[in-house]
Amino acid sequence: MKIIVCVKQVPSRDAILRINETSSWIQDRDIAYDVNEPDSYAVEEALKIKEKFGGEVVICSLGPERVQVAIKEGLAKGADRGIHICDPALDNLDALAQARAMAEVIGKEGFDLVFTGLQSDDYGFAQTGVILGELLGVPSATIAMAVEVQDGEKSVRVKRELEAGWFQWYQMPLPASISIQSGLNQPRYATLKGIMNAKKKEIRKVTLSDLSISKDLLVPKQKIERVYFPVKSKKTEIIDGSAKEAAAKLVTKLKQMRAL
Amino acid sequence: MSKTVMAKAKIVKGGSFLIEEKKPSEIFTPEDFSEEQRAIAKTTRDFVAGEVYPNRSEIENKNKELLVSLLRKSGELGLLSFDIPEKYEGLGLDKVCSMLVAENLAPAGGSFAVSHGGHTGIGTWPIIYFGTEAQKKHYLPKLATGELLAAYALTEPHSGSDALAAKTRAVLSEDGKHYILNGTKMWITNAGFADVFVTFAKVDGDKFSGFIIEKTFPGVSTGGEEHKMGIRGSSTCTLELNDAKVPVENLLGEIGKGHLIAFNVLNMGRFKLGAGCVGGAKAAMKEAIAYANERHQFNRPISSFGAIKQKLAEMAIRCYGVESAVYRTAGLIDQALEGVDADDNAGILKGIEEYAIECSAMKVYGTEMLDFVADEMVQVYGGYGYSEEYPAAAVYRDSRINRIFEGTNEINRMLIPGMLLKKAMKGELALMQAVKQLMEELLSFPSMDDEEDGVLAEEQKMVRNAKKVVLMVAGSAAQKYMQNISDQQELLMGIADIIMEVYAMESALLRTQKFVEANGEASAELRLEATKVFINDAVDRIEIKARPLLAALVEGDMLRTQIAALKRFTRHTPYNCIQARQRIAAAMTETGKYIF
Numbered sequence: 103m104k105i106i107v108c109v110k111q112v113p114s115r116d117a118i119l120r121i122n123e124t125s126s127w128i129q130d131r132d133i134a135y136d137v138n139e140p141d142s143y144a145v146e147e148a149l150k151i152k153e154k155f156g157g158e159v160v161i162c163s164l165g166p167e168r169v170q171v172a173i174k175e176g177l178a179k180g181a182d183r184g185i186h187i188c189d190p191a192l193d194n195l196d197a198l199a200q201a202r203a204m205a206e207v208i209g210k211e212g213f214d215l216v217f218t219g220l221q222s223d224d225y226g227f228a229q230t231g232v233i234l235g236e237l238l239g240v241p242s243a244t245i246a247m248a249v250e251v252q253d254g255e256k257s258v259r260v261k262r263e264l265e266a267g268w269f270q271w272y273q274m275p276l277p278a279s280i281s282i283q284s285g286l287n288q289p290r291y292a293t294l295k296g297i298m299n300a301k302k303k304e305i306r307k308v309t310l311s312d313l314s315i316s317k318d319l320l321v322p323k324q325k326i327e328r329v330y331f332p333v334k335s336k337k338t339e340i341i342d343g344s345a346k347e348a349a350a351k352l353v354t355k356l357k358q359m360r361a362l
Numbered sequence: 363m364s365k366t367v368m369a370k371a372k373i374v375k376g377g378s379f380l381i382e383e384k385k386p387s388e389i390f391t392p393e394d395f396s397e398e399q400r401a402i403a404k405t406t407r408d409f410v411a412g413e414v415y416p417n418r419s420e421i422e423n424k425n426k427e428l429l430v431s432l433l434r435k436s437g438e439l440g441l442l443s444f445d446i447p448e449k450y451e452g453l454g455l456d457k458v459c460s461m462l463v464a465e466n467l468a469p470a471g472g473s474f475a476v477s478h479g480g481h482t483g484i485g486t487w488p489i490i491y492f493g494t495e496a497q498k499k500h501y502l503p504k505l506a507t508g509e510l511l512a513a514y515a516l517t518e519p520h521s522g523s524d525a526l527a528a529k530t531r532a533v534l535s536e537d538g539k540h541y542i543l544n545g546t547k548m549w550i551t552n553a554g555f556a557d558v559f560v561t562f563a564k565v566d567g568d569k570f571s572g573f574i575i576e577k578t579f580p581g582v583s584t585g586g587e588e589h590k591m592g593i594r595g596s597s598t599c600t601l602e603l604n605d606a607k608v609p610v611e612n613l614l615g616e617i618g619k620g621h622l623i624a625f626n627v628l629n630m631g632r633f634k635l636g637a638g639c640v641g642g643a644k645a646a647m648k649e650a651i652a653y654a655n656e657r658h659q660f661n662r663p664i665s666s667f668g669a670i671k672q673k674l675a676e677m678a679i680r681c682y683g684v685e686s687a688v689y690r691t692a693g694l695i696d697q698a699l700e701g702v703d704a705d706d707n708a709g710i711l712k713g714i715e716e717y718a719i720e721c722s723a724m725k726v727y728g729t730e731m732l733d734f735v736a737d738e739m740v741q742v743y744g745g746y747g748y749s750e751e752y753p754a755a756a757v758y759r760d761s762r763i764n765r766i767f768e769g770t771n772e773i774n775r776m777l778i779p780g781m782l783l784k785k786a787m788k789g790e791l792a793l794m795q796a797v798k799q800l801m802e803e804l805l806s807f808p809s810m811d812d813e814e815d816g817v818l819a820e821e822q823k824m825v826r827n828a829k830k831v832v833l834m835v836a837g838s839a840a841q842k843y844m845q846n847i848s849d850q851q852e853l854l855m856g857i858a859d860i861i862m863e864v865y866a867m868e869s870a871l872l873r874t875q876k877f878v879e880a881n882g883e884a885s886a887e888l889r890l891e892a893t894k895v896f897i898n899d900a901v902d903r904i905e906i907k908a909r910p911l912l913a914a915l916v917e918g919d920m921l922r923t924q925i926a927a928l929k930r931f932t933r934h935t936p937y938n939c940i941q942a943r944q945r946i947a948a949a950m951t952e953t954g955k956y957i958f
Contacts, residue, residue: 116955132885170397174397178401291405291409291412291439292405293440294453294455294459295440297398297401298398298453300398
């Protein structure tokens with residue numbers, strides 16, 4: 103089994119976030135970064151499958167120099183090598199454009215499984231995994247709570263999390279792309295030995311010039327208009343009229359607010 | 363790993379900071395940690411947060427099985443084997459890594475941190491550095507995993523600081539195969555569950571020697587658990603040796619050379635304790651800030667009041683001083699050990715011993731910083747700080763032991779100038795020449811100080827002058843008492859106080875200057891504030907400490923000359939420390955943690 107795990111580096115949970123001058127995103131100065139939480143579970147799931155079936159786990163990350171730390175964390179835990187897609191032209195693009203770059207690299211690598219975290223803790227789009235599946239021309243499953251490789255490593259059975267405590271089991275052929283939900287396993291700690299060994303593992307750097315994507319395809323189709331902190335406000339409205347009239351008005355209002 | 367970020371490869375002489383001016387590029391700072399060092403710190407932090415911290419009350423309730431299983435679990439991650447050479451199935455990492463593990467284990471609480479340190483440090487080091495090939499092969503791989511857990515047994519009921527006055531005796535058996543040991547060792551950390559004890563006994567009643575003892579050897583037993591003020595979850599018992607039969611192969615080091623083991627091991631334990639104190643202080647600050655933000659009085663969070671702001675900021679400022687000095691020392695040791703073979707025990711010990719002055723300074727200065735932080739933490743919590751239901755009380759109690767073990771702070775204080783003078787007499791350090799030059803300067807007309815510019819130029823001058831205070835006081839003491847200085851405990855302790863201030867203030871200064879060189883002044887704003895406050899206050903403390911020392915050393919015209927010189931060396935325009943602390947505290951309450 104060859105499993106490619108896509109990891110993203112996101113601001114740490116306890117980072118103090120400040121909005122940048124153009125209100126387009128947060129200031130990235132002085133911020134500590136961590137591996138996106140569901141991505142850590144994806145790494146663990148890949149390592150567990152490798153332990154059972156053998157093969158290779160490759161960590162792939164797109165972003166500036168600093169994301170090497172996220173790749174190395176995966177290598178320290180036992181992944182075999184890393185791919186770092188690093189080009190300023192690819193930063194700050196939307197999920198589709200970034201997935202195009204990743205899909206080309208991953209497609210050339212070849213794979214049995216591509217794992218992504220369900221969504222990133224920063225943008226929270228939850229798109230990269232499914233777009234990757236589409237671009238790579240393989241079936242996708244999202245919100246995976248269990249992954250079982252079956253059928254002589256020809257198919258995979260995935261437990262998907264639905265609403266209200268419901269789950270769905272879904273079987274699909276390999277190769278496939280799966281986005282992993284947090285909590286499906288217990289991510290291991292990087293051992294000190296693993297950390298020191300990671301130094302010796304290969305991290306291949308890929309820049310835009312190594313890819314054959316036309317510039318037109320890297321124009322974002324989606325843009326963040328404005329980032330702002332939610333304004334805390336409290337408004338009380340007294341609804342007049344008899345009980346019956348007031349109740350009818352209340353229902354109308356709630357419907358307008360889509361609370362009903 | 364650390365050498366690449368330090369400018370010079372030459373080995374810096376221990377204690378030379380007092381007579382030489384160092385450049386920022388010459389010191390190692392926390393900003394220089396490599397990716398691997400940062401990753402090791404993260405694993406330690408994650409392990410503590412995930413496995414130990416949630417169990418801390420269970421550990422405090424003396425659940426020994428849990429403590430032992432957590433120690434072994436930490437071994438699975440490599441957290442017991444970083445100091446053990448690779449040849450013996452350890453990781454053989456550098457000292458900066460050991461310090462980072464110690465620092466990041468501290469938030470687990472005193473009980474776990476002390477148990478872990480007792481095993482990985484003083485319990486294991488004697489075998490690493492003094493063991494025979496066979497002893498290392500036999501014990502180290504098992505100590506690396508935690509299959510065997512270790513303890514260090516030096517103190518006896520009647521010999522604490524005076525360790526060499528131990529009464530435990532060892533006599534060779536008639537068949538020459540065993541040493542028969544008799545005696546009692548006291549306050550032995552990990553004794554309740556340790557499998558291996560490194561202990562000391564006098565062969566034939568006079569030759570102080572080291573031994574490796576296993577719990578299962580005939581005649582070896584442990585007493586009941588002590589009821590302690592703090593670190594209650596750690597195991598502390600006596601080790602009883604009643605005709606204990608120890609195979610001759612388990613003699614550690616040479617007969618009559620036990621003192622080398624005992625003192626070198628404590629020496630290393632001391633500098634690591636400094637790092638533990640930094641970690642403990644950071645954890646305490648986090649809790650204190652969270653509480654101060656949450657607790658409202660007079661309709662405001664108490665963190666918005668000046669009284670609390672000054673406390674929070676001062677915790678961080680003092681921690682910055684210790685942290686800077688601790689990692690500078692680790693960097694010095696790693697630099698000295700670069701290229702020394704993992705099997706060259708004498709070479710390794712020489713490298714570490716070179717910085718014995720700095721190690722003792724870190725122990726004393728670090729433990730007193732943590733005690734200050736713990737005390738202020740209780741105060742921030744107010745009444746809740748006095749309740750065992752809240753975390754401050756345990757931090758306060760746990761912190762107290764640090765000033766007692768690994769050599770009391772008094773013993774360590776006396777070691778600092780003692781070792782310095784010894785180095786000077788051996789000609790290893792040009793201290794006396796520096797003193798002579800200073801004395802000449804004192805008697806000549808004072809030169810006008812040149813105005814300097816650059817980042818922290820004023821503070822740099824203050825550090826330079828503070829070193830002159832050390833030379834003046836230590837020089838007068840050496841002149842007056844010559845070889846008998848070791849009897850003058852009050853003077854030695856006072857001189858040590860000034861030396862420690864100098865080391866910490868210079869370390870903070872150089873670290874901040876190095877940071878500014880790399881990142882510019884704009885992003886160093888609060889570091890600059892912390893450094894200025896720290897040095898401003900340290901110089902004031904030095905002046906107060908030095909006055910009575912001079913009065914005890916010289917009189918008449920000489921006293922007047924030296925007091926005038928002291929005034930000149932400590933003169934500075936007071937910095938607006940109140941405002942600086944307000945700014946630092948504001949950043950701490952916003953981020954919820956130590957900010958550097």
